[in-house]
Amino acid sequence: MGNILVVAEIQKGELREASYELLTQAHAVAGAGDAGRKVRSLVIGSGVADAAAEFAGKGGGDTYLADAEGLAAYNVNGWEAAILAAAEAAEADLILLSNTPSGWDVAPRIAAALDAAFVSDCFKIEADGDGLALYRRVFNGKLDAKLSVSGAGPVVATMQPGACAAYEGTSQGATHPVEVKLDGAKAVFVEVKAAESKGVDLTKADIIVSGGRGVGDPEKFTEVIQPLADALGAAMGASRPVVDAGWLPHEYQVGSSGQVVQPKLYIACGISGAIQHLVGMKTSNFIVAINKDPDAPIFEVADIGIVADLFEVVPALTKAVQEAKGG
Numbered sequence: 001m002g003n004i005l006v007v008a009e010i011q012k013g014e015l016r017e018a019s020y021e022l023l024t025q026a027h028a029v030a031g032a033g034d035a036g037r038k039v040r041s042l043v044i045g046s047g048v049a050d051a052a053a054e055f056a057g058k059g060g061g062d063t064y065l066a067d068a069e070g071l072a073a074y075n076v077n078g079w080e081a082a083i084l085a086a087a088e089a090a091e092a093d094l095i096l097l098s099n100t101p102s103g104w105d106v107a108p109r110i111a112a113a114l115d116a117a118f119v120s121d122c123f124k125i126e127a128d129g130d131g132l133a134l135y136r137r138v139f140n141g142k143l144d145a146k147l148s149v150s151g152a153g154p155v156v157a158t159m160q161p162g163a164c165a166a167y168e169g170t171s172q173g174a175t176h177p178v179e180v181k182l183d184g185a186k187a188v189f190v191e192v193k194a195a196e197s198k199g200v201d202l203t204k205a206d207i208i209v210s211g212g213r214g215v216g217d218p219e220k221f222t223e224v225i226q227p228l229a230d231a232l233g234a235a236m237g238a239s240r241p242v243v244d245a246g247w248l249p250h251e252y253q254v255g256s257s258g259q260v261v262q263p264k265l266y267i268a269c270g271i272s273g274a275i276q277h278l279v280g281m282k283t284s285n286f287i288v289a290i291n292k293d294p295d296a297p298i299f300e301v302a303d304i305g306i307v308a309d310l311f312e313v314v315p316a317l318t319k320a321v322q323e324a325k326g327g
């Protein structure tokens with residue numbers, strides 16, 4: 001039985017939240033049964049020794065460090081070399097990456113190089129007897145598929161960001177440099193073109209107030225939905241028709257082609273609950289749905305369903321929250 005290698009990512013100089021979520025999944029597998037796996041990690045970049053030490057102490061365990069100028073920006077050949085070197089050193093038979101653009105790019109290469117089983121976009125992984133069970137959503141989130149991996153070969157999996165809580169434990173681990181040969185790399189990094197952003201990161205919000213087509217027009221988002229979000233200290237989200245109509249930018253979209261979120265509280269206003277929306281929010285801790293159609297599918301996932309006109313309920317809620325806060 002081999003160990004688990006968690007491949008961390010650094011974004012804007014910080015270890016990503018998604019990397020700590022990988023640790024949650026890794027520790028759940030490592031701690032299950034008598035598998036006896038150890039969690040090992042890898043941090044890749046330039047000048048990232050401090051980040052590697054931080055990760056080693058916050059759940060990463062013994063952490064390999066691929067630190068080179070040529071790794072300052074993501075490039076697939078450098079990452080592939082670093083991950084293969086770390087996987088060998090860690091004696092890993094399970095390699096976990098985030099389901100992010102870097103993960104999508106490099107993970108299949110790692111799987112091909114190791115002749116490993118590859119499962120992408122999982123939301124959960126667990127020990128299953130001698131093997132592993134990996135869970136992913138299929139048919140646009142209508143069903144959850146359980147994939148069993150048996151046999152001795154290694155497994156490479158990418159995990160959906162936001163699918164579980166970030167690891168909050170500690171670990172005692174040292175950092176170990178790994179040599180990465182960068183000459184002969186075929187892919188050349190050119191530049192990062194970041195999308196214009198108003199700084200909305202719904203995956204980190206504790207509370208989200210989302211509006212759908214039922215809100216009616218962009219002004220109503222400003223007049224009705226935003227005030228409730230402000231009163232609750234929440235982020236604002238939206239369904240796809242709202243974004244397609246240009247009422248809000250794409251970064252506000254929740255769903256299969258938007259963000260997958262898991263806040264403590266999700267308030268859906270005038271959203272029908274199409275499967276493509278549900279797949280992005282149904283694992284929220286507590287869901288309140290406001291819809292005037294009693295048969296709206298959103299009520300199937302709601303903890304509290306309010307069958308009413310949102311233009312009556314939402315302002316009343318906003319007022320009640322403001323009053324409760326003494327405003």
Ligand SMILES: Cc1cc2nc3c(=O)[nH]c(=O)nc-3n(C[C@H](O)[C@H](O)[C@H](O)COP(=O)(O)OP(=O)(O)OC[C@H]3O[C@@H](n4cnc5c(N)ncnc54)[C@H](O)[C@@H]3O)c2cc1C
Pocket residue numbers: 211212213214215238239240241242253254255256257258259269270271272273274275276277280290291292293296308309310311
């Ligand atoms: C490939 C693909 C990807 C997709 N990705 C996404 C995605 O990422 N996210 C997403 O959201 N959708 C996505 N969709 C679209 C999805 O199928 C639905 O069309 C969409 O989610 C519907 O949005 P809605 O609930 O806002 O609108 P509608 O389905 O039109 O529902 C509006 C709701 O508002 C209610 N309502 C109206 N007025 C009021 C009122 N005054 N008070 C209370 N309730 C009111 C109505 O009863 C209705 O239930 C995708 C579709 C496809 C094919």
